[in-house]
Amino acid sequence: MxxxxxxxxxxxxxxxxxxxxxxxxxxxxxxxxxxxxxxxxxxxxxxxxxxxxxxxxxxxxxxxxxxxxxxxxxxxxxxxxxxxxxxxxxxxxxxxxxxxxxxxxxxxxxxxxxxxxxxxxxxxxxxxxxxxxxxxxxxxxxxxxxxxxxxxxxxxxxxxxxxxxxxxxxxxxxxLTVPGADVVAELLRRRDGVEEQLALRAARAAQGHIGLALRYATQEGALAAREQSARTLLGLRSAGQAVLAAQELVDRATAEAKEHADQVAAEERERFLRSAGIEDGKVPPALRSQLKQLEDDAKRRQTRLVRDVLDRYLLDAHSVLRDVLGRQLGTGGELVNLEVEPEIDQAARAGDGRVTLGLLDGVQTARERIAGNVPPLLAIEALLARIAISLR
Ligand SMILES: [Zn+2]
Missing domain, CATH: 3.40.50.300 (P-loop containing nucleotide triphosphate hydrolases)
Structure with a gap:
């Protein structure tokens, strides 16, 4: 029973x-x-x-x-x-x-x-x-x-x-545990007024990350960009494509991080100048080192943001490969990446579970390497090349 x-x-x-x-x-x-x-x-x-x-x-x-x-x-x-x-x-x-x-x-x-x-x-x-x-x-x-x-x-x-x-x-x-997609969707609906279907899609894509789910639900094009990345990943067939895709990814992460960091830096600078009573932008020598400190902080913030954006991408890649593995082992519940189901099925047929498990390890290795200060482009290139070869 x-x-x-x-x-x-x-x-x-x-x-x-x-x-x-x-x-x-x-x-x-x-x-x-x-x-x-x-x-x-x-x-x-x-x-x-x-x-x-x-x-x-x-x-x-x-x-x-x-x-x-x-x-x-x-x-x-x-x-x-x-x-x-x-x-x-x-x-x-x-x-x-x-x-x-x-x-x-x-x-x-x-x-x-x-x-x-x-x-x-x-x-x-x-x-x-x-x-x-x-x-x-x-x-x-x-x-x-x-x-x-x-x-x-x-x-x-x-x-x-x-x-x-x-x-x-x-x-x-x-x-705390990873909250389920259903409770995250319910929160987005109740707290942020997100429409039910969109809330569910965003919550599923964010895999229990509440802030990210909200972003997917409210930021124009964010879900579509995520789907596009999944397609690109599953479409890799050669080392050349992997190198190009890695470069594009790092460029995109850098641009996103820079935009955010610049915005915060400009706000901080303005606040600093205002609190120091400076209106014409001419900073007296005595305050220059403080302003320099603010600028240095902004640079460090940008470095971290680039890594955060790339880590998010790697988590997405992990979810795509896990979906592939689920299909290969026949253990699959609902796919996280339902929108790219045909591509996932195709990748599942092309490879076997053992190889996919190795790729999942590869994603974790790339995350650890980036967290450990390996240049992100190198870590991502290595990963994508490995994926391209096994999908060939
Ligand atoms: Zn109270």
Whole structure:
């Protein structure tokens, strides 16, 4: 006798937790800790894959801690200001650079020493806590070891292994999982007003990455570009094509990253000049080094963005190959890349599962190499050439 489990997405949570989707176990853990009977750890480590909602969950927890009704009602002034990022006792550090600067963490540690101004707790949220150097971890360590009684630290990272063991061992761990396409689609529909079919398509393509799903659903041409990339990948037949495709991909990622980085840099520059009272664009010598620092930051940010865009592409390539493998092994549930089904079927017939498994490994290797500072073009060329040869 066999039993079948039918799963439905859980009903949406209420209050500050309503946007934390597909994370029932983690939410229950947080709520228990924030309840009067719970024991509140003073250092938390929230882990989960990118886009799973780590910082959304951390903010929801911070709101629950500050909530006037102690429930995370979502309606009181404390809840609303925490979620809006304006509560005086909740500090969020986010970075879009390659690393979090030591000075930034020092300032944060000073803030952590202060008693809360209006709330019950002083909460410090560090998104991307994995982007700290060992030296910076040491600055943080002391404060996490002996925080003032009302201070709560929340570190977010992809996995616990991304943090120094000394830090890790002092934190209570909360693990988020990859949310299913159905709950992500439901969130896009409810929160962002995305039409149902588009929400589902975008959620499936984003493979549990909520921010990416929203982008696919709202940015003109983003889904189409993803499909085109899948077609290009499955159409590779020669090393020459692979070299061209790799170059095009890196160019596209660089352009996308540069556009974003330039925009942020221009805003920062303007803000800096305005705050220094400079209106004619003539920067006095005393301020030039600060401006130079801003420009250097912008360059580092662009480097990281290029890698992020390429990593996204590699994850897409991984999903395409996994679809091929599913067809080859006959294990296939629904394809992630339903729109390129004919090409996937064709690739499945052309090769065998063992080769495809090797290619999937190859994608992971390329991701690791790029994360480890191998020039992206080299890593991607090698991967695409390997794919082209096995699809021939
Ligand atoms: Zn509240």
């Amino acid at each position: 066999s039993t079948r489990t039918i799963t439905h997405p859980a009903p949406p949570l209420e209050g500050v937790w309503s946007d934390v989707v597909g994370q029932e176990a983690a939410v229950a853990q947080f709520r228990r800790a924030a309840s009067p009977e719970g024991s509140l750890a003073q250092a938390w480590l929230v882990t989960g894959p990118p886009g799973s909602g780590r910082s959304t969950a951390a903010r929801a927890f911070a709101a629950t801690l500050q909530c006037e009704h102690r429930t995370g009602c979502g309606a009181c002034a404390a809840c609303r200001t925490v979620l809006a990022g304006t509560h005086p006792d909740v500090t969020v550090v986010a970075t879009d650079k390659l690393s979090i600067a030591k000075e930034e963490v020092r300032a944060l540690v000073m803030t952590a020493q202060r008693a809360p101004a209006t709330g019950r707790h002083r909460v410090l949220i560090v998104e991307d806590a994995d982007r700290m150097s060992p030296g910076t971890f040491n600055v943080l360590l002391k404060s996490i070891e002996e925080p003032p009684p009302s201070t709560v630290w929340m570190l977010c990272a992809p996995s616990a292994e991304d943090l120094a063991p000394t830090i890790r061992s002092r934190c209570r761990l909360v693990t």
